[in-house]
Amino acid sequence: MSWAIRTSQRTSSGVRGHIPGRPLMPGVIQIEAAAQLLSFFVKHVYKEEGFVGFGGIERAKFRAAIEPGCRLYLLGHITEARPGRRYVCDVQGVVSETLAFEATIAGLKV
Numbered sequence: 001m002s003w004a005i006r007t008s009q010r011t012s013s014g015v016r017g018h019i020p021g022r023p024l025m026p027g028v029i030q031i032e033a034a035a036q037l038l039s040f041f042v043k044h045v046y047k048e049e050g051f052v053g054f055g056g057i058e059r060a061k062f063r064a065a066i067e068p069g070c071r072l073y074l075l076g077h078i079t080e081a082r083p084g085r086r087y088v089c090d091v092q093g094v095v096s097e098t099l100a101f102e103a104t105i106a107g108l109k110v
Contacts, residue, residue: 025066030101031057034091037074038107042087048109055086055106064100066093072100084109 035054042048066072073094080088086108093101 023068027062030093031060031103031105034074034103034105037076038087038089038105041076042107046081046083051110052107053110055108058104058106060101060103062101064095064098066095066100070095
């Protein structure tokens with residue numbers, strides 16, 4: 001199990017212009033944060049050398065809006081590990097005790 005925190009900033013360009021008049025954290029930023037968590041976890045727990053890059057989204061569901069100033073808690077669990085090759089992680093994003101998104105993402109040793 002791994003976890004991380006990301007705060008949606010009011011000044012973030014990805015948030016401000018996403019939907020005019022309704023700033024939100026874009027889904028792509030949520031998935032990117034999850035991918036960074038996966039990469040960090042794999043490098044530190046599995047002691048993977050080199051670069052672990054984003055390999056793809058196997059599934060994703062977005063369930064709640066993440067507005068500027070919200071704190072996004074990321075919870076991840078490795079479900080498949082092929083050291084030196086591929087890692088798969090189930091990730092949940094939680095804001096204010098509400099499930100905001102869930103996804104299964106893959107990382108590749110590059």
